[in-house]
Amino acid sequence: MNPSIRWLAGAVGGHRTAFLSTLAANLTSQLALWGIALSCAWLVGHGSLTAGVPAALVLLATAAAWWESYVAHDLAYLVLARLRGQAYEAIARIAPARLLGRRSGDLSAVVLSDIETLEWLFAHTLAQLITSFVVLTAGTVAAFLINPWLPLVTLPLACLVLTVPLWLRRFSSRHGSAMRAATADLHADVVDTVQGLREILAFGAVDRRRALLADKTRRLARAQTANAARGGLEAALTDVLLSTAAAASLAVVALTVSSPADAPSPWSSRRARSHPQRRWRCCSRSTARCAPQPTGSTPWSPPPRTSPPRGRPGPSLATWSSRTSASATRPKAPRC
Incomplete structure (x- = not known):
């Protein structure tokens, strides 16, 4: 890290409570916005969530954003006041020998304008940078759990x-x-x-x-x-x-x-990709023997059995041969 950046970051050490408050407020605001997006998506997709949850999260995000703005600028101007005092003390130590070639307007620009520019670092950059890494890590883990x-x-x-x-x-x-x-x-x-x-x-x-x-x-x-x-x-x-x-x-x-079944996933097995839509039907004779059947096909049913009327001779040879051929076309049920 740049020594100047390290020194500026160390200037926050005397205001640790204000910095932690800024960090907590910014993190709460970001997580509340994330929760608003998730709750609205769940409400649209499932409809089992009440509308009061997104409304409460909106209020939380608004309050956290206001509080973060307040404590961040309070921290920034506390640090700037300290830095400005240190700059005046440094000028007093080197005067007048080291100030002979410097213009008074240039010195005032250093004390006023340059230090004022650091307000962006302490109020809008330092805590927000840490929060960004936290939100990015949490979002990456959540996205991995939803879909790799x-x-x-x-x-x-x-x-x-x-x-x-x-x-x-x-x-x-x-x-x-x-x-x-x-x-x-x-x-x-x-x-x-x-x-x-x-x-x-x-x-x-x-x-x-x-x-x-x-x-x-x-x-x-x-x-x-x-x-x-x-x-x-x-x-x-x-x-x-x-x-x-x-x-x-x-x-x-x-x-x-x-x-959802055909969605590409790097962790899905080859068997699941080769048979994306299958349902299983159990055989009528034993529940331990099952046969896969594609969704949408008509299940197999045996042909109706007919018995010869009483007082007449049994079925002819042609009738028994048709029953035999119908039984031969019955699909074999493989073992699970």
Whole structure:
């Protein structure tokens, strides 16, 4: 892990209770959304579930989302206040020898803007990243229990989603550095303009200063546009992979629902695949002897027995031969 990331993650150590509350609230929200999807699917498929269960889960997800937003931002600004104090103390230690070549606007950008950017890490990234791994693992296990084909289809795509930021990491570092430099430069010029406004008016340099600030603003806008385009490309790639995983999962589920016996499964035996639809009928003489019979066929019934009328001679040879041939066509019942 990057030492800077490790140090920033360690800054949460002094607020362990707030971090655990954020993690529990985010995990509860995600599991409640998962339960809403499962309960609605069960309600549509079986109809044996009351509508109060999805409604209760919706209320739980709403309350957990609100609580997670509250405690996450509370944690973030507690950590940011601590980091901002540490930055002021560091500046006080190195002043004035190490600050001779630094502009006051650049220092204020470090203390204000750069630390404020870390709010995304503590409020929207750290706990959510841990929750994502937990939900992904639980979802993979549940999908395996439902149908072994589901994790085989979705898990590779989920791993690709995790690697999307690495594909454009070089561009991300370059765009972030350019936007950071442009922001600090513009912020420093604005602070210098405000502090030296009397001198600017005295020497008639208002137009030159206005042109300088407009040029720095356009430079920052170009850096932000490039960074936003790269972020949009990452989001598009992520959405494509997630949509592909969802479409593949729906295809597997549709095949399973339409033909549950014929649905492909890597763990089904060859015998079950060769005889997908069979039912067994027991013989009339012994229940230990059974014969397989395909579903939908007409069961065999013996021909009706006729007895000769009284006072007349027995059946002719042709009648007995027809009975013998009918008995010969009776199917043999193999032993189970």
